[in-house]
Amino acid sequence: MEKLTNSGRRQMLISTGSIAAMAGLAGVARADLGKPDPGAGGTAPKSLPSYASWKDADSMIVHSANTIETKRTAFGSSVITPTNRLFVRNNVAPPTDASMMKEPDSWTLEVSGVAKPRSFTVAELKTLGLAAVPMVLQCSGNGRAWFPHKPSGTQWTVGAAGCVVFTGVPVKALLEAVGGMSEGMVYMTSTGGEPIPQGLDPNTIRVERSVPISAIEDAILAWEINGEALPLAHGGPLRIIVPGYTGVNSIKYIKQLAFTKEQSPAKIQQTSYRWTAVGEKPSPKDESIWELPVKSWINFPSDPEQTVAAGRVQISGIAMGGMTAAKSIEVSVNGGKDWQKAEFVGPDLGKYAWREFVFSADLAAGTHELACRATNEAGDTQPEARRENNRGYINNSWRDHMVSIKVA
Numbered sequence: 001m002e003k004l005t006n007s008g009r010r011q012m013l014i015s016t017g018s019i020a021a022m023a024g025l026a027g028v029a030r031a032d033l034g035k036p037d038p039g040a041g042g043t044a045p046k047s048l049p050s051y052a053s054w055k056d057a058d059s060m061i062v063h064s065a066n067t068i069e070t071k072r073t074a075f076g077s078s079v080i081t082p083t084n085r086l087f088v089r090n091n092v093a094p095p096t097d098a099s100m101m102k103e104p105d106s107w108t109l110e111v112s113g114v115a116k117p118r119s120f121t122v123a124e125l126k127t128l129g130l131a132a133v134p135m136v137l138q139c140s141g142n143g144r145a146w147f148p149h150k151p152s153g154t155q156w157t158v159g160a161a162g163c164v165v166f167t168g169v170p171v172k173a174l175l176e177a178v179g180g181m182s183e184g185m186v187y188m189t190s191t192g193g194e195p196i197p198q199g200l201d202p203n204t205i206r207v208e209r210s211v212p213i214s215a216i217e218d219a220i221l222a223w224e225i226n227g228e229a230l231p232l233a234h235g236g237p238l239r240i241i242v243p244g245y246t247g248v249n250s251i252k253y254i255k256q257l258a259f260t261k262e263q264s265p266a267k268i269q270q271t272s273y274r275w276t277a278v279g280e281k282p283s284p285k286d287e288s289i290w291e292l293p294v295k296s297w298i299n300f301p302s303d304p305e306q307t308v309a310a311g312r313v314q315i316s317g318i319a320m321g322g323m324t325a326a327k328s329i330e331v332s333v334n335g336g337k338d339w340q341k342a343e344f345v346g347p348d349l350g351k352y353a354w355r356e357f358v359f360s361a362d363l364a365a366g367t368h369e370l371a372c373r374a375t376n377e378a379g380d381t382q383p384e385a386r387r388e389n390n391r392g393y394i395n396n397s398w399r400d401h402m403v404s405i406k407v408a
Contacts, residue, residue: 052233066090069159081162104237113259115179129173134349140246143395151392168222185259193253210263243352244323276390292322295396296374321376325351331359335369371402
């Protein structure tokens with residue numbers, strides 16, 4: 001993770017703004033692959049909720065007020081996902097206190113499990129250090145729509161993901177300011193600021209997640225995304241960001257940051273987001289959903305309703321390495337029977353960001369099945385088959401993400 005000087009930070013934000021602008025121009029909104037267009041069949045698409053009304057509606061699929069997906073064909077061909085096209089996922093309704101966004105610097109964070117426990121305002125956090133982290137933000141359930149047992153939850157295809165730049169203070173710098181963590185701590189536990197209705201057990205509602213202490217290495221407390229103030233829809237005014245981990249671990253509206261010996265007792269930690277076998281009851285003994293794996297998919301061409309002209313076709317998409325950088329990418333135009341190396345294009349923004357790739361193919365008239373598979377620096381290659389689990393988490397199967405196109 002790179003710490004930036006003021007001048008370096010300005011340059012990063014200028015570059016990010018340029019990339020985002022290019023992405024905005026490149027992404028042409030078309031019908032989403034793998035599921036009906038929300039406006040098809042005479043059914044009106046759901047409208048954007050008020051807290052996310054600034055999103056580009058033509059680029060989004062509104063599943064519910066708390067789940068909004070980016071259309072596959074709206075990612076564009078740039079590394080950075082424009083904030084107004086970035087997916088939204090909330091486990092519970094976001095806070096409604098308007099003052100928290102009008103005066104974001106006054107938002108407070110309580111820090112415990114350290115030598116000198118205390119509270120910080122966002123304004124105080126801004127004096128401790130600064131880092132910009134380009135990274136993939138991806139929901140644990142991205143790709144759930146392809147699990148054959150139809151797990152409960154939003155039926156995401158590829159659109160519960162994006163590559164963005166978060167800016168804030170490194171957690172390691174915060175720890176320096178409080179004299180380091182207390183002895184024997186095993187987890188970093190973050191608690192969101194969503195209101196809990198009276199009369200309910202807080203542990204059944206509270207959005208609180210614990211991650212291994214090793215995650216602090218690149219973690220930040222962020223107040224900006226893509227060079228702009230972090231909006232409510234993405235966790236503003238303050239969000240813990242854990243690069244390389246699934247989105248649920250990057251807690252929004254963070255109010256408490258604790259270093260603990262045990263994992264959070266909250267339901268979202270103990271029994272949700274676990275590698276539970278299909279048909280089994282979730283248990284704290286099941287492996288927790290933490291790190292992202294290697295993954296890739298094709299964004300263009302990907303619209304089954306459009307016909308591609310025969311001849312030379314530019315096939316493009318994205319590849320991510322998870323906890324390490326994406327090292328290589330292969331493409332198949334015959335459903336995985338044969339593979340050829342594709343090329344990465346555009347800037348390399350670091351190990352947590354995704355890479356854009358392109359492959360030029362001569363396609364004859366007919367139907368073609370386009371697939372891609374990535375390999376990361378750790379030597380992990382994207383598998384053909386998904387890892388089956390009860391809730392449809394962490395689908396990185398290249399076969400599930402394959403697209404079928406018509407060529408004429």
